[in-house]
Amino acid sequence: MLGIIGGMGPAASDLFYEMITEKTHAHSDQENLDLVLISRASMPDRTGAILSKDPARIEDVKGRLLRDAKSLEAMGCGAIAVTCNTAHYFINMIEDQVGIPFVHMIRETAKRLQDTNPGARIAILATDGTIRTGLYQDEFEKHGIEAYTPTPSTQKLVMSEIYNYIKGGYFANAEMWGVIETEIREMGCDGAILACTELSVVKKELKLDDYYLDPMEVMADRCIEIFRGKGEIK
DSSP states (O other), X not given: XXXXXXXXXXXXXXXXXXXXXXXXXXXXXXXXXXXXXXXXXXXXXXXXXXXXXXXHHHHHXXXXXXXXXXXXXXXXXXXXXXXXXXXXXXXXXXGGGSSSOBOOHHHHHHHHHXXXXXXXXXXXXXXXXXXXXXXXXHHXXXXXXXXXXXXXHHHHHHHIIIIIIITTTOOOOHHHHHHHXXXXXXXXXXXXXXXXXXXXXXXXHHTOOTTEEOHHHHHHHHHHHHHTTSOOOO
């Protein structure tokens, strides 16, 4: 079985399950992947914990993720996908304590870009926590991708889309997104990654084009490859 730690937020993990189902192209129930989804909506805010630099808050999130990963391992899952980009800051801390591998969304996205857009300049649209930790910047550097992060004023708009609109239960703000897109195109970015799973919801709602790469879709593709025996986690 595939194990999924989701609920951060629920709309994003719901979309990930939908991606897995659609991308499998099953012709019967039995052709779909067996999976277990833990929707951990009660997980403390990952960005808040990171930016606080409070060891207790960081340890709390880390411990909760580790317990969920261990639970999935005990249930017989063969690998784990986590539907939160920022949570990978903590996944990097715990992955060697779990006996099954993580399908690491950030590493898989960097590999995909290396294959499809070698040497490109790619904008990282993400939470403040993901940006500050350098999660994507570090992986991009390893794979020859130039990272661009938005200016402070535009980053505030990205955070508003994530927290005030999608997490707040509202439809994505198209006008605000237009301002974000204008900056990254004017700065010469060859594309952008939607490095927060709430932005995956924005892509669906605003019908964004292929200029935007969704790491959650990359992770869904890899999960299907792995569990169909057509790939392995490296």
